[in-house]
Amino acid sequence: MVLAMVPACAVAQDDVVVITATRQPQPSLEIPASVDRIYADEIREGRPQVNLSESLGRVPGIVVQNRQNYAQDLQISSRGFGARSTFGVRGIRLIADGIPASMPDGQAQAANFDLGSAQRIEVLRGPFSSLYGNAAGGVISIETEDGAPIPTGEASLTLGSYGTWREAMKFGGQSGELGGTASMSHFHTEGYRQHSETNRDLANGKLKYAVSQDTSLTLIGNTLRQPQTQDPLGLKRAEFSQDPRQATPDAITFNTRKTVVQEQLGLALDHRLDASNSLQATVYGGQRWVEQFLAIPINTQMAATHSGGVVNLDRGYGGAALRYFRTISSFRLSAGVEYETLKERRRGFLNNFGESGALKRDEDNTVSSTGLFAQGEWKFAERWSAHAGLRTSNVRFESEDHFIATGNGDDSGSKSYRGTTPVAGLLYRLNQATSLYGNVGRGFETPTLVEVANRRGGTGFNFDIQASSSRHAELGVKSIVPGWMRLNAALFDIVTSNEIVVDQNSGGRASFKNVGHTDRKGIELGAETVFPGPFEARIAYTYLKATFREAFTTVVTLPPMTVNVPAGSLLPGVPKNVLYGELRYRHEPFYAQLEALHKSRVPVNDPNSEFADAYTTLNLMAGVVQQGRNWRITEFARIDNLTDRNYVGSVIVNETNSRFYEPSPRRNMTIGIQASLQF
Numbered sequence: 072m073v074l075a076m077v078p079a080c081a082v083a084q085d086d087v088v089v090i091t092a093t094r095q096p097q098p099s100l101e102i103p104a105s106v107d108r109i110y111a112d113e114i115r116e117g118r119p120q121v122n123l124s125e126s127l128g129r130v131p132g133i134v135v136q137n138r139q140n141y142a143q144d145l146q147i148s149s150r151g152f153g154a155r156s157t158f159g160v161r162g163i164r165l166i167a168d169g170i171p172a173s174m175p176d177g178q179a180q181a182a183n184f185d186l187g188s189a190q191r192i193e194v195l196r197g198p199f200s201s202l203y204g205n206a207a208g209g210v211i212s213i214e215t216e217d218g219a220p221i222p223t224g225e226a227s228l229t230l231g232s233y234g235t236w237r238e239a240m241k242f243g244g245q246s247g248e249l250g251g252t253a254s255m256s257h258f259h260t261e262g263y264r265q266h267s268e269t270n271r272d273l274a275n276g277k278l279k280y281a282v283s284q285d286t287s288l289t290l291i292g293n294t295l296r297q298p299q300t301q302d303p304l305g306l307k308r309a310e311f312s313q314d315p316r317q318a319t320p321d322a323i324t325f326n327t328r329k330t331v332v333q334e335q336l337g338l339a340l341d342h343r344l345d346a347s348n349s350l351q352a353t354v355y356g357g358q359r360w361v362e363q364f365l366a367i368p369i370n371t372q373m374a375a376t377h378s379g380g381v382v383n384l385d386r387g388y389g390g391a392a393l394r395y396f397r398t399i400s401s402f403r404l405s406a407g408v409e410y411e412t413l414k415e416r417r418r419g420f421l422n423n424f425g426e427s428g429a430l431k432r433d434e435d436n437t438v439s440s441t442g443l444f445a446q447g448e449w450k451f452a453e454r455w456s457a458h459a460g461l462r463t464s465n466v467r468f469e470s471e472d473h474f475i476a477t478g479n480g481d482d483s484g485s486k487s488y489r490g491t492t493p494v495a496g497l498l499y500r501l502n503q504a505t506s507l508y509g510n511v512g513r514g515f516e517t518p519t520l521v522e523v524a525n526r527r528g529g530t531g532f533n534f535d536i537q538a539s540s541s542r543h544a545e546l547g548v549k550s551i552v553p554g555w556m557r558l559n560a561a562l563f564d565i566v567t568s569n570e571i572v573v574d575q576n577s578g579g580r581a582s583f584k585n586v587g588h589t590d591r592k593g594i595e596l597g598a599e600t601v602f603p604g605p606f607e608a609r610i611a612y613t614y615l616k617a618t619f620r621e622a623f624t625t626v627v628t629l630p631p632m633t634v635n636v637p638a639g640s641l642l643p644g645v646p647k648n649v650l651y652g653e654l655r656y657r658h659e660p661f662y663a664q665l666e667a668l669h670k671s672r673v674p675v676n677d678p679n680s681e682f683a684d685a686y687t688t689l690n691l692m693a694g695v696v697q698q699g700r701n702w703r704i705t706e707f708a709r710i711d712n713l714t715d716r717n718y719v720g721s722v723i724v725n726e727t728n729s730r731f732y733e734p735s736p737r738r739n740m741t742i743g744i745q746a747s748l749q750f
Contacts, residue, residue, distance in 0.1 A: 106196075130611060142301065143159075144158060152209070161516075163211060164209070166211070197563065222245075226746055236258075252277050286340070301327070301328050302363075308731075311734060327366050334358050335358075356387070364380065369421070375478030383416075438468050441464070455497070457496070458510075460494045488538040491515075515539075515540055516538060527574055539569040561595045567591070576626070608654050611649075615649075618640065627676075635678070643675055646672070651668050660696045714738075
């Protein structure tokens with residue numbers, strides 16, 4: 072899939088053209104699903120352009136928590152899906168320029184999303200996301216901007232508290248049928264907490280060539296270098312109260328850290344066969360190398376069945392897709408086949424107080440995914456349209472064990488997960504500016520490689536764990552009052568079967584299992600002004616009650632102890648209430664913005680024995696623009712956590728040592744300057 076910018080020629084003024092839900096350009100008012108779009112100025116203006124958490128807080132249903140720990144990446148959840156991930160992103164499909172940033176097992180990282188060159192971000196929630204593969208919570212898709220019509224160079228520098236700075240350069244332009252954008256950035260921070268120094272180098276490029284009026288080729292490439300990123304680990308409640316800036320003592324003892332190197336290249340072909348038919352073809356490949364040092368006691372690592380305290384992954388991945396689109400009068404049809412694969416060499420070593428020691432794990436793992444999908448839209452009456460889709464997915468895990476020793480036998484094996492996910496939606500245009508809709512569907516989520524990596528009481532992969540499935544139902548309204556405001560509201564009910572939870576968490580490793588059902592019931596509300604004048608306002612509210620329907624047990628701590636999780640317990644990592652609001656002022660050459668974010672308290676583990684406290688934060692930003700005939704300079708300053716609140720911004724769900732809490736910075740400042748020149 073390659074997203075394309077098209078004019079918003081919708082029937083209602085100020086409508087937003089979105090692509091994610093239907094894979095074809097379509098006004099938001101004609102799509103029976105919850106979709107939001109964030110534009111380039113909202114991503115970059117007065118922002119550091121480092122993390123998705125800077126922009127996605129304004130999207131209802133989405134919770135993005137900046138861990139202040141770049142060794143673990145952001146924690147992103149959609150309608151509660153993904154909240155249990157202890158690192159990276161799962162349960163949500165990430166896509167960058169039509170290329171999956173999620174692996175076939177459903178795990179993803181957002182660190183390679185280049186916000187400095189992003190044209191837009193689209194966020195889809197609800198069952199239509201299942202048509203994109205192994206994810207039930209939603210889709211987050213980012214698109215790199217095309218080359219500017221006039222060649223333009225840009226440089227920027229931001230400086231912030233805690234030894235933070237980012238420098239970036241970008242160049243884009245067009246010449247005849249060829250256009251492109253290239254960007255590079257370096258980010259450094261000493262970190263709010265001890266032992267959290269980070270360096271990140273990111274490069275992203277997009278080259279587009281119009282072969283003919285009907286055919287275009289797009290080449291996408293990016294690289295990520297993040298060496299020796301320090302990991303301060305989570306804190307216990309008492310440690311957080313004593314000193315939120317401290318690192319866990321074990322983080323110093325074992326020098327916990329992570330190195331990531333990733334390179335990726337993709338090619339997309341768009342070809343219009345005729346006025347009614349078109350094709351898209353995509354192929355991509357990449358390499359990702361990870362080395363991570365964990366804080367695990369030496370005597371625990373020495374056990375025959377333990378995989379050690381150093382994780383070394385050398386992963387090659389790739390995929391291809393072919394998609395067909397057809398428009399006939401009142402019908403829109405699309406179908407396609409998608410294939411993804413990853414092959415990794417996974418090794419584990421002893422962590423001898425920050426140094427890599429003896430080999431403890433050695434295996435070759437392969438995960439491949441094949442998906443077939445079809446979806447269509449039928450405008451069967453002047454105001455009515457029906458949407459339906461179906462996807463069938465086959466995800467296969469294979470492991471070849473090379474570490475065979477006394478007490479640790481051959482753990483080779485394989486397992487396939489198959490799922491069929493139908494979805495249907497009905498939309499009614501009440502008038503030119505208002506739509507009512509409903510949808511139902513199913514979701515499908517396999518365990519990730521991390522979740523099958525260990526099994527209780529033995530070695531090797533836990534192939535007893537099953538994929539989870541979910542049933543979704545949603546009712547919503549979308550309305551645009553031309554020249555005044557845009558409003559979206561949705562009511563949803565989700566039931567998940569075979570929810571994947573922690574079976575045992577002890578000795579620095581976790582094993583997982585399935586339990587009965589979970590319920591997610593919620594409301595999403597988003598509103599923004601579109602009236603003329605210097606002021607703009609936006610509000611996003613989410614209420615979500617996510618609970619376990621049946622009781623179960625889990626084994627935690629060292630030595631192991633069985634804990635009961637009562638029926639009705641809240642899903643950890645999911646706040647019941649999230650409220651975001653912003654007020655923007657713009658009167659050239661000045662602009663300013665005030666942001667407010669409130670989150671209710673968050674359970675940190677399955678038994679709900681502890682909670683992270685509720686908090687409210689305020690951020691203030693102001694800037695000024697100078698502009699000439701072919702140049703532009705922008706300066707800005709921002710203060711985050713204006714009221715100097717001491718709060719936990721992120722939690723590590725079900726952490727084995729009860730170190731659940733990841734503190735966020737107190738009041739801090741960022742200043743920046745950006746200059747661009749047209750040639």
